[in-house]
Amino acid sequence: MKTIKLEMDFVEILCDFFITEGCSIFLEVPSMGQSVDLVGIKSNFIYVVEVKISDWRRAIKQCKAHEIVADYICVALYRDKLSKNLEVEIDKLGYGLVLIDKEKGNCFWRKLPVKNNKIWQPQRKQFEKKIFEKKLNGGFYAN
Amino acid sequence: MQIKHWMMFGTFAEQRHFVYPTKDTYQGVVINGNMAAHAPDGLAAFLLEKTNNLPYIIDPITHAFQHDVNAVKTRDKDPSKRKIKSSIEKIANYYGEPIKSIVGNRPIRPPDFKDNSILTSFVKNCLKFQKDIISTSMENNESIKYILPTKINLLPYALIAPYFYMTETSIDKWIEINLEAVNIANSSNNNLFAFILIDKGILTNSDMLNKVIDKYKRTDVKGYIIWIDDFNETEATSSQLKGYRDLVNGLKKDNIEILNLHGSYFSLLLASNLNDFSLSGVCHGPEYGEYRSVIPVGGGIPIARYYIPELHSRIRYREVLEILSSKEWLNNHSVFYNKVCSCDECKETIKADISNFTLFGITESKQRGDSSVFIDYPTTEASIHCLQHYLHIKKKEFEFASIATKEELINNLNSGINNYIDIIGDDGIKHLILWKRVFEN
Numbered sequence: 001m002k003t004i005k006l007e008m009d010f011v012e013i014l015c016d017f018f019i020t021e022g023c024s025i026f027l028e029v030p031s032m033g034q035s036v037d038l039v040g041i042k043s044n045f046i047y048v049v050e051v052k053i054s055d056w057r058r059a060i061k062q063c064k065a066h067e068i069v070a071d072y073i074c075v076a077l078y079r080d081k082l083s084k085n086l087e088v089e090i091d092k093l094g095y096g097l098v099l100i101d102k103e104k105g106n107c108f109w110r111k112l113p114v115k116n117n118k119i120w121q122p123q124r125k126q127f128e129k130k131i132f133e134k135k136l137n138g139g140f141y142a143n
Numbered sequence: 144m145q146i147k148h149w150m151m152f153g154t155f156a157e158q159r160h161f162v163y164p165t166k167d168t169y170q171g172v173v174i175n176g177n178m179a180a181h182a183p184d185g186l187a188a189f190l191l192e193k194t195n196n197l198p199y200i201i202d203p204i205t206h207a208f209q210h211d212v213n214a215v216k217t218r219d220k221d222p223s224k225r226k227i228k229s230s231i232e233k234i235a236n237y238y239g240e241p242i243k244s245i246v247g248n249r250p251i252r253p254p255d256f257k258d259n260s261i262l263t264s265f266v267k268n269c270l271k272f273q274k275d276i277i278s279t280s281m282e283n284n285e286s287i288k289y290i291l292p293t294k295i296n297l298l299p300y301a302l303i304a305p306y307f308y309m310t311e312t313s314i315d316k317w318i319e320i321n322l323e324a325v326n327i328a329n330s331s332n333n334n335l336f337a338f339i340l341i342d343k344g345i346l347t348n349s350d351m352l353n354k355v356i357d358k359y360k361r362t363d364v365k366g367y368i369i370w371i372d373d374f375n376e377t378e379a380t381s382s383q384l385k386g387y388r389d390l391v392n393g394l395k396k397d398n399i400e401i402l403n404l405h406g407s408y409f410s411l412l413l414a415s416n417l418n419d420f421s422l423s424g425v426c427h428g429p430e431y432g433e434y435r436s437v438i439p440v441g442g443g444i445p446i447a448r449y450y451i452p453e454l455h456s457r458i459r460y461r462e463v464l465e466i467l468s469s470k471e472w473l474n475n476h477s478v479f480y481n482k483v484c485s486c487d488e489c490k491e492t493i494k495a496d497i498s499n500f501t502l503f504g505i506t507e508s509k510q511r512g513d514s515s516v517f518i519d520y521p522t523t524e525a526s527i528h529c530l531q532h533y534l535h536i537k538k539k540e541f542e543f544a545s546i547a548t549k550e551e552l553i554n555n556l557n558s559g560i561n562n563y564i565d566i567i568g569d570d571g572i573k574h575l576i577l578w579k580r581v582f583e584n
Contacts, residue, residue: 028517030506030508030517030519031461031519032447032459032460032461032464032504032506032519033444033446033447033459033460033461033504033506033519033521034461034519035519064465065461065462065464065465067465068461068464068465068468118468118469120464120468120473121498122497122498122499122500122501123464123501123504125498125501126501126504126505130508133508
């Protein structure tokens with residue numbers, strides 16, 4: 001229960017962060033049987049963000065499928081430091097990494113994402129439809 | 144040698160798949176006893192009207208009475224409101240004692256059969272149930288008037304002696320009862336199959352495995368049905384696979400059929416030239432049932448899976464996209480047909496536009512119960528595309544394994560390994576390597 005509350009609070013902080021970054025935000029967008037925690041749209045580019053309180057390996061596993069649909073893939077972790085393993089892995093994959101400054105309660109880029117070039121356009125269009133459906137049904141935060 | 148292709152009947156919504164892709168795809172249908180007890184008229188109509196007069200076998204599911212009683216009860220959240228499932232109650236009434244008095248109260252145990260007359264009457268009731276339950280409904284079905292009597296056999300293809308689940312800890316208690324049930328059943332029937340339901344642990348325990356083989360081989364039956372609890376051939380260890388091969392080869396006798404009730408492509412290899420055609424048939428469900436737990440478990444959230452032919456495995460749609468897109472096999476339809484699949488379903492779905500491959504993975508969001516949570520489910524159309532593709536490939540696999548040479552069968556496994564290892568790594572193709580190894584030793 002505590003973790004769920006923490007994750008909800010963290011998502012709220014992340015929304016503020018990505019809105020400040022110029023994104024429109026959509027939460028829990030379905031994609032190929034998964035749900036993307038947070039999607040940001042900025043200048044027609046799609047950012048997907050997997051949010052985790054712990055278990056960064058699971059976040060990275062979930063991100064793999066997003067490579068088919070998203071321009072930028074990010075992992076957001078509820079921590080202010082990170083292990084060498086994680087840093088190496090994130091670097092290798094070109095994902096972005098957002099951490100939280102627990103004292104100040106705000107997020108920051110630890111690593112900016114690299115533009116993903118593995119998109120398969122037909123599935124990308126399906127994902128755009130899902131984002132549009134989300135917009136129609138609420139779950140949308142404008143910047 | 145033709146490998147018999149059996150399919151498990153699940154629900155009436157799946158009836159049309161038993162003539163798909165062609166009317167002659169399947170050699171038989173396996174029907175669970177509780178389903179037969181629950182809807183005999185519907186099943187009679189299904190066999191007479193919706194299939195090409197498919198032979199059928201009724202699994203008497205006698206093991207169901209052996210487990211925790213909650214497995215045979217409804218799933219009400221309040222335990223006091225849980226009742227025995229009506230189909231189980233019906234079957235228990237057919238079987239009589241000791242099942243009838245015990246069902247829902249406690250699991251059946253070996254001492255319940257210590258009186259041989261109880262076991263004898265139970266066996267007879269169980270066989271009578273299989274003989275009568277659907278055939279009587281077939282006799283009364285209107286459409287039978289229009290079918291030539293010589294063209295149809297109303298009785299099951301074979302009868303199955305009652306059987307109970309044997310684990311490493313329970314085999315000594317149950318094996319003699321199982322064998323005695325076979326002997327009793329055999330005295331009055333000449334088309335009897337013995338059902339061997341075991342835990343995976345027995346496959347790697349040579350003493351126990353040999354005991355099963357030796358004892359069952361001595362029975363005078365027409366065939367065996369094997370079910371290894373929750374035995375996923377794509378995840379099994381090499382010693383489990385070898386144990387399974389030894390079981391099949393150990394039971395093999397001339398003119399004896401051996402059917403695996405829940406098998407995938409490895410079972411087809413056991414039925415192929417690679418294994419001297421020891422296994423004679425393999426059964427699966429429409430896109431499920433290549434392995435199954437003895438005690439039913441919930442199905443989880445449905446997810447679209449596409450069967451990759453060279454991997455002989457159903458893979459989540461999103462992972463399929465990762466794999467095929469990395470291989471650049473989603474670049475256009477010609478590459479896809481050449482490298483992945485050119486079955487009729489894929490061709491009819493994709494046509495000349497590779498973007499239509501997304502039709503295998505279309506989802507829709509549905510609210511989960513009363514909660515605010517939305518879950519993404521495959522659409523009916525996407526599920527049908529995946530299923531029909533699966534059925535096409537299964538048909539091809541059965542045909543290929545029936546006639547291929549040893550070299551062709553090994554080459555096929557090598558293709559899967561060589562074509563996919565660069566993307567999915569050793570973990571993704573390890574089942575193919577292990578399958579190959581079983582036949583190399």
